[in-house]
Amino acid sequence: MSSVIIKTIRIRKRYLAALALLAFLSFYLTRAQNDRAERQVVEAMSQALASRVIVVDSGHGGVDPGVVGKGGAQEKEITLAVGKLLADNLAQAGAMALMTRETDSDLSDPATAGVTAKKREDLERRVAVANDNRADLYISVHVNSSPDASRSGAQVYYQPGAIHGGKAGRHIQSELSKVLKSTDRQPTEVDYYITRNTSMAAVVVEVGYISNGAEEKLLLDPNYQSKLAWAIYAGAVKYFAVENPPAQKPPGNERVIQTFKEMEKQILKEP
Numbered sequence: 083m084s085s086v087i088i089k090t091i092r093i094r095k096r097y098l099a100a101l102a103l104l105a106f107l108s109f110y111l112t113r114a115q116n117d118r119a120e121r122q123v124v125e126a127m128s129q130a131l132a133s134r135v136i137v138v139d140s141g142h143g144g145v146d147p148g149v150v151g152k153g154g155a156q157e158k159e160i161t162l163a164v165g166k167l168l169a170d171n172l173a174q175a176g177a178m179a180l181m182t183r184e185t186d187s188d189l190s191d192p193a194t195a196g197v198t199a200k201k202r203e204d205l206e207r208r209v210a211v212a213n214d215n216r217a218d219l220y221i222s223v224h225v226n227s228s229p230d231a232s233r234s235g236a237q238v239y240y241q242p243g244a245i246h247g248g249k250a251g252r253h254i255q256s257e258l259s260k261v262l263k264s265t266d267r268q269p270t271e272v273d274y275y276i277t278r279n280t281s282m283a284a285v286v287v288e289v290g291y292i293s294n295g296a297e298e299k300l301l302l303d304p305n306y307q308s309k310l311a312w313a314i315y316a317g318a319v320k321y322f323a324v325e326n327p328p329a330q331k332p333p334g335n336e337r338v339i340q341t342f343k344e345m346e347k348q349i350l351k352e353p
């Protein structure tokens with residue numbers, strides 16, 4: 083092969099490498115630009131949150147760890163971390179964010195004896211935080227688990243037939259899919275004690291699968307937790323901005339207690 087041909091091939095190789103680098107950079111720049119534009123859209127809409135009361139319910143806590151991963155991660159620590167970040171986002175936008183817990187504790191009375199009685203009291207009090215404060219939206223943060231270790235991604239649930247819960251669920255699920263770029267799920271109806279007994283739009287956000295080794299690591303990563311919190315926040319912003327739900331009327335506490343008594347003999351289904 084003559085030196086001229088070798089030179090041409092070398093130049094072509096260099097040219098191709100530069101082209102590949104350019105394509106790679108433009109892909110990431112476009113993606114970053116899109117992400118930035120999307121954030122600006124959400125921030126512009128965020129005034130819809132002003133004076134809205136939003137309950138951020140970090141699932142489990144205290145003696146109840148929730149689901150536990152093979153690597154030792156506990157659901158209760160992930161839900162608290164994401165819940166705190168979510169409440170910060172909401173408060174910065176002018177919403178009144180109420181957390182059901184801010185420490186590693188459950189809501190039951192320390193004097194209450196028995197696991198089932200404590201769990202019942204804990205769930206009843208989480209619901210009461212939302213109903214007593216006439217919340218406009220209730221977001222319960224949980225972590226999923228499955229015997230199938232390949233399962234991954236975030237999933238939003240709402241009470242069967244709940245119109246506003248369904249709308250909030252669709253916005254939050256859509257933002258999670260957009261931000262995480264790893265799930266393409268639809269929000270699903272499920273009958274949980276907390277979504278059944280809260281009198282406002284209520285959703286349970288299962289932020290990922292602790293039973294998936296890779297996702298368990300991600301769920302403990304503060305950057306990933308920020309992404310999750312931001313996606314849920316963006317979904318809440320769009321729910322209020324697009325759907326403009328009416329502000330909650332005071333429900334009083336009687337209904338909660340009554341419902342609770344009616345359900346006493348049933349098994350408390352919780353996420």
Ligand SMILES: [Zn+2]
Nearest residue numbers: 141148224353
């Ligand atoms: Zn849970």
